Amino acid sequence: xxxxxxxxxxxxxxxxxxxxxxxxxxxxxxxxxxxxxxxxxxxxxxxxxxxxxxxxxxxxxxxxxxxxxxxxxxxxxxxxxxxxxxxxxxxxxxxxxxxxxxxxxxxxxxxxxxxxxxxxxxxxxxxxxxxxxxxxxxxxxxxxxxxxxxxxxxxxxxxxx
Numbered sequence: 001x002x003x004x005x006x007x008x009x010x011x012x013x014x015x016x017x018x019x020x021x022x023x024x025x026x027x028x029x030x031x032x033x034x035x036x037x038x039x040x041x042x043x044x045x046x047x048x049x050x051x052x053x054x055x056x057x058x059x060x061x062x063x064x065x066x067x068x069x070x071x072x073x074x075x076x077x078x079x080x081x082x083x084x085x086x087x088x089x090x091x092x093x094x095x096x097x098x099x100x101x102x103x104x105x106x107x108x109x110x111x112x113x114x115x116x117x118x119x120x121x122x123x124x125x126x127x128x129x130x131x132x133x134x135x136x137x138x139x140x141x142x143x144x145x146x147x148x149x150x151x152x153x154x155x156x157x158x159x160x161x
Contacts, residue, residue, distance in 0.1 A: 016066075016149075018156030035161040037154070041065075041144060053144060055118035055136045061111055063144045073143040074110075077117060082106045092151075093142030097125050101139055114140075 013023045017037055024032050045053050045065075052062030052073060063073040076085065086102035089095045104124035111117045121136040122128070128135060145151060 017153040018160075020157045020160040032161070035157075037157070039150075039154075049114075052114050053140070055114050055134060055140055058113055058115040061114055061117055063140075063147045065148045069148075071147060073117075073147050074112065076143055076146060077105055078110045088146050089139050089142045091142070092145040093138035093140075095138040095142065100124055 011023070011027050011029060013027075015023050020032075020035065024030055041053050045051050047054070047057075049057035049059035050062075051064075051067075052059045061072065061074040061077060064071070076088065080088070082102045085105060086098045089101055090098035095101065101121055101124045105111070105117075105120055108120055111120065117139075118134065118136040121139050122134075125135045
């Protein structure tokens, strides 16, 4: 890998997927022979409580891949109306109880930390009820996806690849 980087055949870039053509053009890669996307959240991000991705550790309600971005999970949870919040939780988290969760969140906001949000989601759905996953798992996934525009970035990038 180091030889490929040194020879100018491989470029590692931290940029939104939708900027693929610009990154390639700016670095003299035209045409591009292959693209590898690093999708989702990393273990490092989950373990760094300050990034606000995990409900297992108390941290700010953030979830931004790019810390320079101004829009965070706190903005979604605290500012969006109940219907929009429920739609996001259902669409991106495939959460069957999205309406109940959204109703509870709107009634009990504001939320500042991941721990507060996780507890609220658990309260909204009535606890764990024998589920293998934490009740907030799908809600956190949905918030992360919308905050980082993950699906939109892929939709923009794939035709460029």
